[in-house]
Amino acid sequence: MNKDFDFSDFLLQFYSRSEWRRPKVILNNLIGRRTVSNLFWGMQYGLLPFFDLFPKLNNENFDHFQKKFKQDGFIEVQDKEVRLTDTGKLRKETNLSKNFQFQFKGIGLYTNIETIKDCLNLTVQIISEFAFKNNRYYPLQYSGRVMNFCKRWFRQNKSPELPNKFQQELSEFLKTLDNKSADAFVASFVGHNSFGLTDHQIKTDLSLNSFEWKIIDLALMTEFIWWASDDNSQTHPLCQNLVTPWLADSPLSMSSEVTYQLFLNNFSIEKIAQKRHIKVNTVREHLLEAAILIKDFPFQSFLSAPLPTNLHNYLQNNPVLQWQFSVVNELVPEFSFFEFRLLQIREDRTQK
Amino acid sequence: MKIHNDQIYKTLQTKFGFSEFKSGQLEIIQRLCNRKNVLAVLPTGTGKSLIYQLFGYLINRPIIVISPLISLIDDQVARLNRLGEKRVIGLTSKLDHNQRQFALKHLRNYRFIYVSPEMADQPDVRLELDQINCGLFVIDEAHCLSQWGPDFRPAYLKLKDLVRHIGSPTTLMLTATAKPAVRKDIIEKMGFAVSDVIQVVHSVDRPNIFLDVEHCASLTEKNEKLLDLISVLKGSGIIYFSSKKIANQISELIAQKTGRTTAAYHADIDLQDRYRIQQQFMHGNIELICATSAFGMGIDKDNVRFVIHYHMPGNLENYLQEIGRAGRDQRASIAILLYAPGDEYIPSTLNLMGLPSAANIQTFFHQPESRASFDDDQRQLLTYYHDQRKTSEDVTQIFQTRQLAKQTSLVSMLDYINETDCLRTKLLAYFDEQFNEHSQNCCATDQALEKIKQLHLDTVPNKQDVSDVKKQLVPWQMRLEQLFSSKK
Numbered sequence: 001m002n003k004d005f006d007f008s009d010f011l012l013q014f015y016s017r018s019e020w021r022r023p024k025v026i027l028n029n030l031i032g033r034r035t036v037s038n039l040f041w042g043m044q045y046g047l048l049p050f051f052d053l054f055p056k057l058n059n060e061n062f063d064h065f066q067k068k069f070k071q072d073g074f075i076e077v078q079d080k081e082v083r084l085t086d087t088g089k090l091r092k093e094t095n096l097s098k099n100f101q102f103q104f105k106g107i108g109l110y111t112n113i114e115t116i117k118d119c120l121n122l123t124v125q126i127i128s129e130f131a132f133k134n135n136r137y138y139p140l141q142y143s144g145r146v147m148n149f150c151k152r153w154f155r156q157n158k159s160p161e162l163p164n165k166f167q168q169e170l171s172e173f174l175k176t177l178d179n180k181s182a183d184a185f186v187a188s189f190v191g192h193n194s195f196g197l198t199d200h201q202i203k204t205d206l207s208l209n210s211f212e213w214k215i216i217d218l219a220l221m222t223e224f225i226w227w228a229s230d231d232n233s234q235t236h237p238l239c240q241n242l243v244t245p246w247l248a249d250s251p252l253s254m255s256s257e258v259t260y261q262l263f264l265n266n267f268s269i270e271k272i273a274q275k276r277h278i279k280v281n282t283v284r285e286h287l288l289e290a291a292i293l294i295k296d297f298p299f300q301s302f303l304s305a306p307l308p309t310n311l312h313n314y315l316q317n318n319p320v321l322q323w324q325f326s327v328v329n330e331l332v333p334e335f336s337f338f339e340f341r342l343l344q345i346r347e348d349r350t351q352k
Numbered sequence: 353m354k355i356h357n358d359q360i361y362k363t364l365q366t367k368f369g370f371s372e373f374k375s376g377q378l379e380i381i382q383r384l385c386n387r388k389n390v391l392a393v394l395p396t397g398t399g400k401s402l403i404y405q406l407f408g409y410l411i412n413r414p415i416i417v418i419s420p421l422i423s424l425i426d427d428q429v430a431r432l433n434r435l436g437e438k439r440v441i442g443l444t445s446k447l448d449h450n451q452r453q454f455a456l457k458h459l460r461n462y463r464f465i466y467v468s469p470e471m472a473d474q475p476d477v478r479l480e481l482d483q484i485n486c487g488l489f490v491i492d493e494a495h496c497l498s499q500w501g502p503d504f505r506p507a508y509l510k511l512k513d514l515v516r517h518i519g520s521p522t523t524l525m526l527t528a529t530a531k532p533a534v535r536k537d538i539i540e541k542m543g544f545a546v547s548d549v550i551q552v553v554h555s556v557d558r559p560n561i562f563l564d565v566e567h568c569a570s571l572t573e574k575n576e577k578l579l580d581l582i583s584v585l586k587g588s589g590i591i592y593f594s595s596k597k598i599a600n601q602i603s604e605l606i607a608q609k610t611g612r613t614t615a616a617y618h619a620d621i622d623l624q625d626r627y628r629i630q631q632q633f634m635h636g637n638i639e640l641i642c643a644t645s646a647f648g649m650g651i652d653k654d655n656v657r658f659v660i661h662y663h664m665p666g667n668l669e670n671y672l673q674e675i676g677r678a679g680r681d682q683r684a685s686i687a688i689l690l691y692a693p694g695d696e697y698i699p700s701t702l703n704l705m706g707l708p709s710a711a712n713i714q715t716f717f718h719q720p721e722s723r724a725s726f727d728d729d730q731r732q733l734l735t736y737y738h739d740q741r742k743t744s745e746d747v748t749q750i751f752q753t754r755q756l757a758k759q760t761s762l763v764s765m766l767d768y769i770n771e772t773d774c775l776r777t778k779l780l781a782y783f784d785e786q787f788n789e790h791s792q793n794c795c796a797t798d799q800a801l802e803k804i805k806q807l808h809l810d811t812v813p814n815k816q817d818v819s820d821v822k823k824q825l826v827p828w829q830m831r832l833e834q835l836f837s838s839k840k
C-alpha cells in the first residue's frame with residue numbers, strides 16, 4: 001500500500017522469474033489480437049482473463065513500460081524475450097494481492113466492454129431525458145452502431161413506466177455491490193440537467209490514481225455485464241436486452257465456432273475443410289482455438305492412442321513450456337505439430 | 353423564392369428560440385432567398401451556422417454542408433439534435449458500411465447533410481448528392497480553399513466541380529477570417545466570377561476583447577505569471593496549450609495552487625468526459641478549461657471572460673478564432689498571450705494542423721495495416737492523396753510546401769507578439785483592416801494584472817454562474833432519483 005498501484009504493476013504480473021517470456025504476446029492479448037499463437041501463449045502466461053481489456057494500448061506506450069522495467073532493474077532482456085530479476089519478482093509479489101482483486105474471467109473473449117459501456121451510458125441519458133419529457137438535448141456521441149442500437153432499443157421499450165422500471169433494475173444490480181462501488185458506478189452517468197463526473201473527478205474523490213480507477217471501472221462494468229446477461233428469473237429484462245446482443249455465446253471467434261460445431265457433429269477435419277471451403281490447416285487452427293478456450297474440449301478424439309514410451313518419457317521429464325517440437329519430431333516422426341500443440345494444451349489444463 | 357421577413361422571424365423564434373438576429377445573419381438569409389451566392393466573412397461567435405440552418409427550414413430542401421473536420425461535423429450534428437432536429441446526418445468515416453449505405457440511400461430525407469470534402473468526392477457519394485435536389489450548398493471554413501491561407505485543403509479544390517455536378521445550387525461560403533486576397537482566391541477557386549458572388553464582410557475585430565501580450569523571461573516566470581493571473585481573474589476562462597501533456601500538468605498545477613476548478617480538454621480525453629466537461633463548464637461547475645489549440649470545441653458559452661494562450665498558436669487566423677470564444681455576451685473580456693523565448697520552436701506550433709511527417713507518410717503508403725492507427729483527419733487526408741494516385745514522395749513534397757507556408761504565418765504571429773505599438777492595429781492589419789482608435793480599453797503589453805483591475809475582471813461577474821460546489825460522489829440511490837425520477 002506504500003506505493004500506488006499502476007499499470008506497470010498490473011503488467012508485471014504477466015512476467016516470470018523462471019521463464020523467458022515474449023512481451024509482444026502480452027501486448028497482443030491485452031489489445032485482443034486473436035491468433036492461435038497469441039491465445040496459446042496467453043494461456044501459458046495467464047493472460048486470457050484479461051484478453052482485450054486495453055484495446056487502445058499501442059506499441060509505443062507498451063514499449064515505454066518495457067524500457068521503464070529495464071531501467072528500474074525489474075527485467076532482463078534476451079533477444080525478444082524477457083524475464084523478471086529478483087527485484088522484479090519482489091515487486092510483482094508486493095502487488096499480487098491487488099491484482100487478485102479484479103475478476104475479469106476473460107470477458108474480452110465474449111464482448112468488447114467499451115461498446116456495452118457506451119450503450120449503457122447513452123441509454124441512461126435517453127431514459128433520463130425521456131423521464132423529464134425533454135427531447136431537445138445533446139446526445140452523447142458514440143459510434144453509429146451504438147447510436148442506432150440504443151435508438152432501436154428505446155423504441156422497443158418506450159413506455160411511461162420505462163424510467164421507473166429501469167431505475168428498479170439498476171438498483172437491483174447496485175445492491176449487489178458495496179456502497180462505494182455502487183456510488184462510483186453511477187457517478188459518471190449523464191442525464192437530464194445532470195452531467196456526471198469525469199474520470200478525473202471520480203478518481204480524485206475516491207483518492208485513487210488514474211489506473212486504479214480505470215481498472216475498478218472495468219471490473220464494475222464486467223460485473224454489470226455478467227449480472228445483466230444472467231437472468232433466468234426474468235428480473236431485469238431491460239438490462240438483459242441491452243447487454244446480450246453484444247455478447248457472444250462462445251469465447252471462440254465466429255468462424256472457429258462453426259468449425260467446432262461441425263467437429264462436435266462428427267465431421268472429420270478434411271470434411272469440414274471441404275464443406276466450408278477452407279484449408280485443412282485453418283480447420284486445425286480453429287480446433288486449437290477451441291482446445292484453448294473451451295473447458296470440456298474432447299482431447300481424446302485426437303490423442304486417444306497411448307504415447308510411444310520414448311515420447312512419454314521425454315514429456316514426463318521436461319516442463320511443458322520446454323517441450324520442443326523438433327525433439328518430439330525426431331522421436332516420433334509421424335507425430336504432427338497439431339497433436340503436439342494439443343498435448344501441450346491438455347497438459348497445461350491438467351496442471352491448473 | 354419569395355419569403356417575407358415575417359416568416360423568417362417566425363422561423364427564428366420557433367426553431368431557434370431567438371427574437372433578434374445577430375448582425376449579418378438576416379441580410380445573408382435574404383440574399384440566399386433571392387438565389388444569390390454569398391461569401392460571408394463573419395467573426396467567430398456571430399452565429400454562422402444559424403444562417404444556413406434557418407434557411408434550410410425556409411426552403412425545405414436538403415442542405416449540403418462541407419466541413420473540414422470530423423469533430424466539427426459531430427459537433428454540428430449534436431447541436432442540431434439538441435434543437436430537436438433529427439433529420440441530420442454527418443457523412444464521415446465513422447459510419448460503418450451498412451450505415452453508410454443506408455444514409456446514402458435515404459439521403460434526400462435529411463434536412464442537413466454534413467460531409468467532408470474528401471468524402472463528397474467519392475463516386476457513390478457524388479452520385480447520391482446529385483439526386484437530392486439540394487437547396488443550398490454551404491462551404492464552411494471556406495478559407496481552406498485558398499492556398500494563401502494556412503489551412504489550405506486540397507480536396508476543397510474539387511468542390512468547384514461538385515457544385516456544378518449537382519446542378520449549381522445557390523452557394524454560401526462561410527469563413528471567420530479572410531483577407532481580400534484570400535476572398536478573391538476563394539471565389540476563383542469555386543469557379544465563380546467576382547460579380548456572381550455577394551460578399552458580406554464584417555470586421556473581424558471584437559472590440560470588447562482586450563488584447564494583451566505578456567513577455568516572460570523563462571518558463572518558470574511564465575508559470576508564475578499564469579498563476580498570478582488566474583488568482584486575480586474571476587469568472588470562466590479557457591487556457592490554450594500546444595501539448596496535451598502540458599495541458600494536463602498545468603491543469604493540475606492550477607487546481608493545487610489556486611483551488612479553482614479546472615479540467616484538461618483535448619483529444620486524449622474520451623468522448624463522455626469531453627461532454628461532461630463541456631456541460632460542467634457551461635454551468636459554471638468547472639471554471640477553467642485547459643485545452644489544446646486546434647481542437648474543435650462544442651461550447652456555446654456566452655460569458656467566457658478570458659482566454660489565455662500558454663502557447664501561441666501557429667498563425668493569427670487561429671489566434672483570432674481562439675480568442676473569439678471570449679466575450680460573446682459583448683461584455684468586457686480579455687485575451688492574454690504568454691510568450692517565453694523559444695516558444696516559436698515548439699514543434700506543434702510549427703505543425704499546427706498536424707501534417708504527418710515524411711516517415712509517417714511512408715508508413716501510411718507502404719503498410720496498409722498501419723492506417724488504422726492514424727488519427728481520423730490525417731487518415732482522411734492521406735487516403736485522399738493515395739486515391740489520387742500520388743506517391744509518398746509527391747505527398748511529402750506537398751506537405752513540405754505547406755510547411756513553408758506555415759512558417760510564413762508563424763512569422764506574422766511573432767510580429768504580433770513583438771509589437772510595441774497597438775496590438776489591435778497590428779492584428780487587424782494582417783486581415784487588411786485599418787484601425788486607429790487605440791484607447792485604454794483596447795490593448796497593452798506586459799500590463800495584464802493592472803488591466804484586469806481596470807476592466808473589473810477581478811470581480812465576480814455573475815453570481816449565479818459561479819458555483820463553488822465541489823464535485824463529489826453522491827449515494828447511488830440519490831443519483832438514480834436525480835436521473836430518472838421527474839417528480840420531486
Ligand SMILES: [Zn+2]
Pocket residue numbers: 773774775776777790791794795796
Ligand atoms: Zn490598441
